[in-house]
Amino acid sequence: MADERAAGKAAPRKRADARRNEQALLDAAAAVFVTSGVEAPVRDIASRAGVGVATIYRHFPTRADLITAVYRHQVEACAEAGVTLLASDVPPYEALGRWVNQFVDFVATKHGLAAVLQSDDPAFQSLHAYFIDRLVPVCADLLRAAADAGEIRSDIDAYELMRGVGNLCIGAEGDPRYDARRLVELLVAGLRHKP
Amino acid sequence: MADERAAGKAAPRKRADARRNEQALLDAAAAVFVTSGVEAPVRDIASRAGVGVATIYRHFPTRADLITAVYRHQVEACAEAGVTLLASDVPPYEALGRWVNQFVDFVATKHGLAAVLQSDDPAFQSLHAYFIDRLVPVCADLLRAAADAGEIRSDIDAYELMRGVGNLCIGAEGDPRYDARRLVELLVAGLRHKP
DNA sequence: TAATATACGGAACATGGTTCCGTTTGACAA
DNA sequence: TTGTCAAACGGAACCATGTTCCGTATATTA
Numbered sequence: 441m442a443d444e445r446a447a448g449k450a451a452p453r454k455r456a457d458a459r460r461n462e463q464a465l466l467d468a469a470a471a472v473f474v475t476s477g478v479e480a481p482v483r484d485i486a487s488r489a490g491v492g493v494a495t496i497y498r499h500f501p502t503r504a505d506l507i508t509a510v511y512r513h514q515v516e517a518c519a520e521a522g523v524t525l526l527a528s529d530v531p532p533y534e535a536l537g538r539w540v541n542q543f544v545d546f547v548a549t550k551h552g553l554a555a556v557l558q559s560d561d562p563a564f565q566s567l568h569a570y571f572i573d574r575l576v577p578v579c580a581d582l583l584r585a586a587a588d589a590g591e592i593r594s595d596i597d598a599y600e601l602m603r604g605v606g607n608l609c610i611g612a613e614g615d616p617r618y619d620a621r622r623l624v625e626l627l628v629a630g631l632r633h634k635p
Numbered sequence: 636m637a638d639e640r641a642a643g644k645a646a647p648r649k650r651a652d653a654r655r656n657e658q659a660l661l662d663a664a665a666a667v668f669v670t671s672g673v674e675a676p677v678r679d680i681a682s683r684a685g686v687g688v689a690t691i692y693r694h695f696p697t698r699a700d701l702i703t704a705v706y707r708h709q710v711e712a713c714a715e716a717g718v719t720l721l722a723s724d725v726p727p728y729e730a731l732g733r734w735v736n737q738f739v740d741f742v743a744t745k746h747g748l749a750a751v752l753q754s755d756d757p758a759f760q761s762l763h764a765y766f767i768d769r770l771v772p773v774c775a776d777l778l779r780a781a782a783d784a785g786e787i788r789s790d791i792d793a794y795e796l797m798r799g800v801g802n803l804c805i806g807a808e809g810d811p812r813y814d815a816r817r818l819v820e821l822l823v824a825g826l827r828h829k830p
Numbered sequence: 831t832a833a834t835a836t837a838c839g840g841a842a843c844a845t846g847g848t849t850c851c852g853t854t855t856g857a858c859a860a
Numbered sequence: 861t862t863g864t865c866a867a868a869c870g871g872a873a874c875c876a877t878g879t880t881c882c883g884t885a886t887a888t889t890a
Contacts, residue, residue, distance in 0.1 A: 453888095455836060455837065455887055455888075456887065456888090457838080457886075458837060461838085481876080481877060481878085482879085483876095483877080483878095486839095492839035492840055493840075494837090494839065494879090495838065495839075503878080555750075555753075559750075560806065596821065597812065599812050599813070600812060600813055600817065601818075603810075604803055604813075604818040607802045607805050608799055608802050608803065610753050610805065611755065611798070617795060617798075618794070618798045622791070622795065623795065623796075623798075623799040623802075626791065626799070626825035626828075627825055628825070630823070630824035632828065633824040633825075650855085650856055650867060651856065651857090652855075652868065653867075653868060656868085676846060678846075686870080687869060687871055688847090688848085688871075689848090689849075689850085689869070689871075690868080690869065690870075692848070692849080693868070698847080758847085
């Protein structure tokens with residue numbers, strides 16, 4: 441957060457139009473993501489924001505940066521919710537289950553987000569990394585607590601679980617026969633079977 | 636299988652070069668899929684087969700048709716293995732588990748196949764449909780047998796389970812920290828928890 | 831108000847799927 | 861064997877999308 445000051449140089453104030461456009465882009469992207477999914481054409485986002493395409497790249501060097509920026513708040517909220525749950529008096533396994541459900545509710549409602557999170561397209565690597573960096577430690581804590589309490593098996597890695605849950609969210613929209621929540625519940629229930 | 640004869644008109648024998656090219660394309664596609672994944676550029680497949688790109692579309696109207704053709708044998712084998720397992724004296728839940736593992740071994744080793752199976756790109760819809768049509772009924776039988784034997788809960792649909800398993804296979808290659816087999820085991824283990 | 835760095839827009843480029851069209855060729859009959 | 865022609869072919873052309881470049885416009889500050 442204090443990165444630029446830490447670098448020792450006073451942060452040169454951005455031009456007003458630049459700040460305005462950045463916000464317009466975030467708003468436009470958020471709106472377009474809702475209707476067309478996170479893989480919507482860049483041009484759509486640009487025109488919705490009333491700017492040229494280059495302006496997107498000027499503010500968000502990679503597509504992943506834009507997506508990250510749009511969802512940053514929610515990812516942070518999710519991470520914090522995990523910490524809160526862990527500190528609460530909810531039993532560890534239930535805390536884990538609730539937190540995972542919250543994560544699923546977040547991801548599964550963002551059209552295409554889950555797919556892009558697991559995509560091996562290098563353009564999305566940093567997005568994947570951000571989610572992993574931010575959420576895996578939280579998940580690990582919840583997982584450890586439940587394991588320590590003897591409620592679940594202890595041979596599953598938090599990274600692996602997060603990937604699995606993320607994968608289960610793929611295509612969760614638009615197919616009434618597929619309910620990601622139910623499958624994630626199944627997966628989490630599987631944790632209770634000690635090997 | 637007897638479709639063209641059923642239509643009443645004698646099947647006009649294809650030209651020799653056409654048959655030759657079709658086979659060359661299947662071979663080339665199989666080889667390219669191994670090295671570059673099923674989303675390899677069409678041009679790569681064409682040049683590997685020594686034909687022009689249009690020849691691909693002439694033989695396989697959609698990309699999905701090509702992929703289907705390449706993997707048809709293995710999908711059939713998988714379906715038949717399920718039938719065999721069901722008829723064997725392996726206990727139903729174990730039969731289900733074994734069959735699912737076999738499916739995972741198949742899908743998770745085909746780079747990009749799992750992702751494409753769940754893609755909402757209409758170009759791949761028929762591929763998705765083929766897998767579903769062929770495998771869901773088999774899965775349903777195995778699932779029902781296990782449920783009837785009281786070994787698992789009975790509120791999970793075969794379609795949903797197959798989608799879940801397929802999803803868990805996404806990105807299974809190239810990430811040593813993610814083992815699709817282990818997660819699928821977890822999911823299947825979750826079936827034993829009666830709700 | 832003038833000078834300049836900053837930011838901008840849209841054209842241009844790269845890549846990949848798909849279609850079109852003029853040319854080639856296999857099959858068959860004379 | 862050769863002539864005919866529908867079948868099949870190759871690759872250029874077309875379209876969509878991500879990304880970069882460059883000439884222009886403008887916010888800022890002196």
